[in-house]
Amino acid sequence: MQISRETLLRSYRAMRTIRAFEERLHREFATGEIPGFVHLYCGEEASAVGVCANLTEQDTIASTHRGHGHCIAKGVDVGGMMAEIYGRKTGVCRGKGGSMHIADLSKGMLGANGIVGGGPPLICGAALSHKVLKDNGVAVAFYGDGASNEGTTLESLNLATVWHLPAVFVVEDNGYGEATGASYACAGTQKDRAAGFGMPYMECDGSDFFAVHDAARDAIDHARSGKGPVMLHVHLQRWYGHFEGDAMSYRAPNEVADAKKDHDCLESFRERAGQEKLLDLSALDEIDAAVADEIESAVQAAKQAPWPEEADLMADVYVKI
Amino acid sequence: MSKKSFRQAINEALRQEMRRDPTVVLMGEDVAGGQGGSSGVKDAWGGVLGVTKGLLTEFGESRVLDTPISEASYIGAAAGAAATGLRPVAELMFVDFVGCCLDQIMNQAAKFRYMFGGKARTPLVIRAMYGAGFNAAAQHSQALYPLFTHIPGLKVVVPSSPYEAKGLLIEAIRDDDPVIFLENKVMYDDIEEVPDEAYTIPFGEANLTREGDDVTIVAIGRMVGMANEAADRLAKQGISCTVLDPRTTFPLDEQTILECVEDTGRLVIVDESSPRCNMACDISALVAEQAFGALKAPIRRVVPPHTPVPFSTPLENLYMPNADKIEAAVKAVMMQKTREVA
Ligand SMILES: Cc1ncc(C[n+]2csc(CCOP(=O)(O)OP(=O)(O)O)c2C)c(N)n1
Ligand SMILES: [Mg+2]
Numbered sequence: 001m002q003i004s005r006e007t008l009l010r011s012y013r014a015m016r017t018i019r020a021f022e023e024r025l026h027r028e029f030a031t032g033e034i035p036g037f038v039h040l041y042c043g044e045e046a047s048a049v050g051v052c053a054n055l056t057e058q059d060t061i062a063s064t065h066r067g068h069g070h071c072i073a074k075g076v077d078v079g080g081m082m083a084e085i086y087g088r089k090t091g092v093c094r095g096k097g098g099s100m101h102i103a104d105l106s107k108g109m110l111g112a113n114g115i116v117g118g119g120p121p122l123i124c125g126a127a128l129s130h131k132v133l134k135d136n137g138v139a140v141a142f143y144g145d146g147a148s149n150e151g152t153t154l155e156s157l158n159l160a161t162v163w164h165l166p167a168v169f170v171v172e173d174n175g176y177g178e179a180t181g182a183s184y185a186c187a188g189t190q191k192d193r194a195a196g197f198g199m200p201y202m203e204c205d206g207s208d209f210f211a212v213h214d215a216a217r218d219a220i221d222h223a224r225s226g227k228g229p230v231m232l233h234v235h236l237q238r239w240y241g242h243f244e245g246d247a248m249s250y251r252a253p254n255e256v257a258d259a260k261k262d263h264d265c266l267e268s269f270r271e272r273a274g275q276e277k278l279l280d281l282s283a284l285d286e287i288d289a290a291v292a293d294e295i296e297s298a299v300q301a302a303k304q305a306p307w308p309e310e311a312d313l314m315a316d317v318y319v320k321i
Numbered sequence: 322m323s324k325k326s327f328r329q330a331i332n333e334a335l336r337q338e339m340r341r342d343p344t345v346v347l348m349g350e351d352v353a354g355g356q357g358g359s360s361g362v363k364d365a366w367g368g369v370l371g372v373t374k375g376l377l378t379e380f381g382e383s384r385v386l387d388t389p390i391s392e393a394s395y396i397g398a399a400a401g402a403a404a405t406g407l408r409p410v411a412e413l414m415f416v417d418f419v420g421c422c423l424d425q426i427m428n429q430a431a432k433f434r435y436m437f438g439g440k441a442r443t444p445l446v447i448r449a450m451y452g453a454g455f456n457a458a459a460q461h462s463q464a465l466y467p468l469f470t471h472i473p474g475l476k477v478v479v480p481s482s483p484y485e486a487k488g489l490l491i492e493a494i495r496d497d498d499p500v501i502f503l504e505n506k507v508m509y510d511d512i513e514e515v516p517d518e519a520y521t522i523p524f525g526e527a528n529l530t531r532e533g534d535d536v537t538i539v540a541i542g543r544m545v546g547m548a549n550e551a552a553d554r555l556a557k558q559g560i561s562c563t564v565l566d567p568r569t570t571f572p573l574d575e576q577t578i579l580e581c582v583e584d585t586g587r588l589v590i591v592d593e594s595s596p597r598c599n600m601a602c603d604i605s606a607l608v609a610e611q612a613f614g615a616l617k618a619p620i621r622r623v624v625p626p627h628t629p630v631p632f633s634t635p636l637e638n639l640y641m642p643n644a645d646k647i648e649a650a651v652k653a654v655m656m657q658k659t660r661e662v663a
Contacts, residue, residue: 100461250358
């Protein structure tokens with residue numbers, strides 16, 4: 001099925017925004033101005049965007065410690081995200097959460113997560129809400145190859161199947177959990193794991209937006225139409241260290257350079273859009289320029305934004321005491 | 322004797338015990354790192370903050386085991402191995418992740434000996450980082466020692482310096498009960514003189530880092546350094562403090578705490594953990610019950626507020642106890658109108 005021009009433009013813009021956001025963070029982090037842990041999503045943009053292009057605002061996603069891409073793809077405000085990462089009062093979480101806890105429930109974004117494997121159980125709950133409230137929504141858990149070994153994840157695959165939930169489990173397999181290779185840490189295959197729970201399985205190349213989009217469309221349609229949960233296995237490459245500051249001695253010296261050369265979702269998108277005359281490349285150039293401006297203003301605004309105040313410390317522990 | 326960092330002191334303790342006792346094994350996420358990586362480099366990380374670096378090279382893969390990200394299974398495996406002949410040191414990385422494996426600690430390892438009528442020994446050590454001050458936010462900053470202290474069967478160690486860390490970790494490894502060993506993540510680069518040879522520091526014996534006449538400050542882990550800093554400043558203002566580091570929250574050296582309070586008549590407790598049911602509460606109850614007559618002023622607790630740890634720097638600074646807050650608390654108990662003590 002043809003992807004609409006509007007979806008293509010929106011998706012390209014989202015992927016470019018993620019790339020520019022992350023590359024800017026990489027530079028800003030090196031100056032020492034950004035506090036805490038930062039995990040970059042560069043190289044993996046097409047996964048978040050290809051999946052979220054098939055979701056509506058009322059659908060729910062749960063993300064990971066590497067969450068900026070999922071947030072942007074689900075429509076969380078970029079300026080608010082940047083301010084959050086800088087710890088400012090204007091941040092989407094008022095400076096309380098930081099990079100690893102960006103969330104916006106009004107956008108169906110149930111949070112990045114500092115706990116590996118934290119998301120899949122939550123997504124079973126979100127899927128249950130969609131099912132009981134009959135709002136036709138689906139819930140999507142993004143989680144890494146590393147997180148696929150958490151008991152919470154494996155239990156969730158079972159629970160979602162037992163409860164026949166409208167849930168999609170997106171394994172973002174970049175081959176590493178921190179400094180440990182998936183070939184060491186993951187026994188068997190994701191495919192066999194899905195089969196073990198009687199769950200339909202799909203896989204795709206995560207550097208190809210079109211491949212992710214189409215696989216995700218089938219997976220999400222399946223879940224939305226009441227046929228139960230699905231696993232979508234996305235093959236990815238991570239372009240930076242596990243977190244900022246990781247020297248990556250566990251990776252072959254050429255691995256990242258090759259990934260950037262051969263698996264760049266933005267390049268392959270432009271190539272295909274040009275070849276198949278789907279879009280005018282000048283429209284994409286305009287998007288690039290607009291995104292560069294947007295990120296620049298987000299950073300400037302974040303740096304100038306006010307810090308949280310003393311009264312904020314005690315606020316929002318409970319709804320009511 | 323030479324100067325060593327907190328990180329080096331822990332590494333040395335592990336290395337010396339692994340040399341001495343072939344049943345000591347290490348496990349955890351990226352305790353070596355590099356398994357299955359495309360460069361073939363082994364020991365790529367040596368722990369997320371480099372604490373276990375080099376141990377894989379010396380002891381090999383059968384004794385230094387990288388684990389999948391599966392805390393429930395490998396922490397449980399460490400408990401099972403401990404009950405059946407090994408002496409595992411399992412690393413939980415951040416203590417906050419105990420949420421993923423609490424059953425294996427709380428319902429399994431801690432209870433074997435009692436439930437089995439004294440027939441089990443579980444010489445298990447679980448090492449984990451704790452503490453705020455790193456902008457690591459709510460899920461990577463907690464100081465959960467009260468949670469473990471609450472569970473009968475566990476011993477809980479919170480070292481306050483490199484010297485303390487080495488001696489207490491060796492003691493923990495040689496101990497036959499499950500021990501939770503908590504390392505403050507802000508302290509890894511702290512440096513002091515640490516003996517080269519192996520030595521132990523017994524559990525349940527508090528360390529008096531200074532002795533004074535006016536106020537007893539009980540401080541835990543990283544708070545000990547802050548308490549001494551405050552005590553230095555207070556000394557210049559004519560207030561003399563005893564600073565007491567319990568070293569272990571279980572067993573707790575109740576006797577030394579009570580003796581110090583008997584001497585000074587005033588007590589300030591500094592505890593980085595959430596304020597409800599924490600060590601400051603526990604020690605307050607001890608003193609209220611057993612040294613009430615000696616107290617010239619109400620006990621003061623310097624603790625964080627009852628909130629998750631916030632991310633943003635100004636909020637995290639407000640959240641954390643520090644030397645200024647300790648100094649103010651000590652002055653406040655000194656200002657308090659002295660109660661007539663019989
Ligand atoms: C329960 C828990 N265990 C361990 C960690 C530390 N940790 C953070 S990210 C990570 C690796 C996750 O790997 P993967 O799921 O593949 O995601 P990726 O980083 O590759 O995106 C680990 C071990 C954590 N945050 N939570
Ligand atoms: Mg991964």
